[in-house]
Amino acid sequence: MANNVLELKGNRFVQASREAKPKVIPNMNGHNVVTSEHVYKLQTKMEQIKNFWLNESKPFDGILICVCYNKIAAKSNRIGGLLRGKDSNYAVVGAKFNKDRTKHIITYFLDINDLNKSISLLDKTKIVLDKVFSGKIDQVTFKDHKNINSIPFKGLGISKSLFKQVIADISYIDDFEIENPSGESVQSIITLYDIKMDTKTLLKKLGIDILSSRILDNQTIFLDKNQSEILFTKAPYLISMATADLSQLSPEDFIQQHKQNLQHIPEPTIEPTIGVIDTLFDERVYFSNWVEYHEMVNANIPKTPNDYRHGTAISSIIVDGPRLNPWLDDGCGKFKVRHFGVAVGSQFSSFTIIKQIKEIIAKNKDIKVWNISLGSDQEVNDNFISAEASVLDQIQYENDVIFVIAGTNKTNENINRIGSPADSINSMVVNAVTKNGLSTKYSRKGIVLSFFAKPDISYYGGSSEQYIHVCEPLGEAKVAGTSFAAPWVARKLSYLIDILELSREVAKALIIDAARGWNNEPTASEIALYGHGIVPIKIDDIVKTKEDEIKFLVSDISEKWNTYNYNFPTPMNKDDKYPYIAKAIMCYFPKCNRTQGVDYTNTELNLHFGRIKNNGKISNINGDKQNQNIDTERNYLLESDARSNFRKWDNVKYIAEIVKKNNKPKISYENKNWGMEIKTNNRLNPKDGEGVRFGIVVTLKEINGVNRIDEFIRSCHLSGWLVNAIDVNAKVNIYQNMNEEIEFE
Secondary structure (H helix, E strand, C coil): CCEECEEEECCCCEEECCCCCCCCCCCCCCCCCEEHHHHHHHHHHHHHHHHHHHHCCCCCCCEEEEEEECCCCCHHHCCCCCCCHHHHHHHEEEEEECCCCCCEEEEEEECHHHHHHHHHHHHHHHHHHHHHCCCEECHHHHCCHHHHHCCCHHHHCCCHHHHHHHHHHHHCEEEEECCCCCCCCCCEEEEECCCCCCHHHHHHHCCCCCCHHHECCCCEEEECHHHHHHHHHHCHHHEEEEEECEEEECCCEEEEECCCCCCCCCCCCCCCEEEEEEECCCCCCCCHHHEEEEECCCCCCCCCHHHHHHHHHHHHHHHHHHHHCHHHCCCCCCCEEEEEEEECCCEEEHHHHHHHHHHHHHHCCCCCEEEECCCECCCCCCCCCCHHHHHHHHHHHHCCCEEEEECCECCCCCCCECCCCCCCCCCEEEEEECCCCCECCCECECCECCCECCCCEEEECCECCECEEEEECCEEEEEECHHHCHHHHHHHHHHHHHHCCCCHHHHHHHHHHHHHCCCCCCCHHHHHHHCCCECCCCCHHHHEECCCEEEEEEEEEECCCEEEEEEECCCCCCCCEECEEEEEEEEECCCECHHHCCCCECEEEEEEEEEECCCCCEEECCCCCCCCCCCCCCCCCCHHHHHHHHCCCCCEEEEECCCCCCCCCEECCCCCCEEEEEEEEECCCHHHHCCEEEEEEEEEEECCCCCCHHHHHHHHHHCCCEEEECCHHHHHHHHHHHCCCCCCC
8 A cells, every 4th residue: 555645844944044254265276277377368369359459440349259178167266356346246158168178168247447457467467477487377386375375465456355356256267259150041030149238229229120029138139130131241259149030830740540439528617627728629539628729820810720630639638638549547537727729730939839829828827737739840959958948937937937948859860959849957857768768769868958857757648659649620530749748747736736735846746756766866868858767657666666655745945045944753663763764856936047058057956865963064965065154175076076966057956865775774973863954056146046945855764664654644743844735635525516607595
């Protein structure tokens, strides 16, 4: 008999500000020796860039400069003496990786005086290097405080602290550049660098007159071929990113249609509603009473029967998928659909659809789960999120909604990477597998921005061994594609959110947890194709767990640097030890900034969970020592390692102990509870991380197979928790009773 998943409430997390940070001491790159030759090279390059801007006839004040770092640079390793000194981080307007994805290239928007000051600082630094350090300095010399303190900097034209900061800056810099993007002059969605100027005014000065309706935000614009050509010719350095606007729908493979009379369906009553944004819907189908249809395509655009097939098929899965596909009966029942037809045929304007989606969500706040099975045939870019995905991420940051997005299909053998909007970080992106659980031949691969795990999960999308049955305008059809995997996940999310009343953060974490299982270290190729894994068919397999497991859910809001709770009473064995291995998954929906390129997510939540040691620190189950206020030298972690090993800046965190044949019980400390901490860091504005809700799913697996859930529930009650067992039948009854219409006589 399985255990119910437990929801813990009532014992709020505590919010604590960060203790006053110690003064940041400049630290140079230990792998580099800074030479006067390298300083002179950088000085010369900066002078060339200055002369370029002085001779450039430009319609704006200020200059743009790219700093080519020699590694993936953490914020603490970025410029702090040159450019604008400690305020340089606020001048960042873009970030990308080099071709090998091993180094940052960061773009800054500055005043010409910032270059003049930096050129002077480089000159003074070179003089000190030549006079005092024989033309070179390494990290050992840099850290020799006795020697450095003995140098009479007053007579050298630069202070000791500024000299050290400039040396530290230079040790992380390969070169300076001006961006000069190449691209075709086609109808495009273009994002400009933020140069603190109204975009319409800027373009007018360049000879480009556009309607306000062609501006998505002050940075992202829609230009036709001629306008695009003018911009690429006159001011290519303003272009942060550009993508062709006309997208082809990524096709569905192996569509074989056959007619069949479909059965009668009862009238809808109190079922939850899922939003669908897709091609058109045919209101003559048997389940049309379950669908509230809104056509958003201009009435003057001609429509063909083909324009109704895809959208109608998607809605048929959401409404009546289990009856059409008994082998995929998930136990979730039927759902109503509010369907918005935004595209016709196989070609559509991404820009138009982006604007429509913003309007649709704003006017339909009652819907929590939205399915988007439209996708581009073009591959996503290595260095920036698509405009479509960026808008979806912004909507999800600002609203309590979640998008389920198809992972897009291959158009040919040369297209391998996923297409927009499947690069949306906050959305649940779904790839397809065959009935046997293998990746389909039409599935495309992640990852996104060389880092984010997209797709998130996989589900059954149909293949030659077992197609997905749908209802199209002419009757039943057999289809395959990632489009037909996504609606099944939308059904599960709506069940968890609308019927079981879980937050979207917890619902997303539960589904990823069920897909991931105890697979602690999937390979890079597995993540690129399957995401975290294949979601179980039955909803019971998501909201129930094995007899030897305790699975509980917690959710709260991060308001300060440390959001913590040290009150998880984990049962022990007779030897006062903990006979478990543990894992935890956390999901949150951060604010994102497309103009920051590869540094896309603004907020990092770092999860720590485990026993509480006698020094008050958490013994984290995965050994992560980030943000622990302990010896920073001994526990220093490279930014690239923090990203790859502990998923720094990822909005899905999976931490776990490795399952072994001989896992041993863990010793207990004076405090017998386990603790949880969520540490919040922000790239830009410290306010970005305030009010971010997180959802966490924790699993404790008893290594000897003992069921300790009753003891855990009792201990939680004694510790002040309200324990809610997720009982599907009880929840469904409550949902039905709450939604009954009462007639008064």
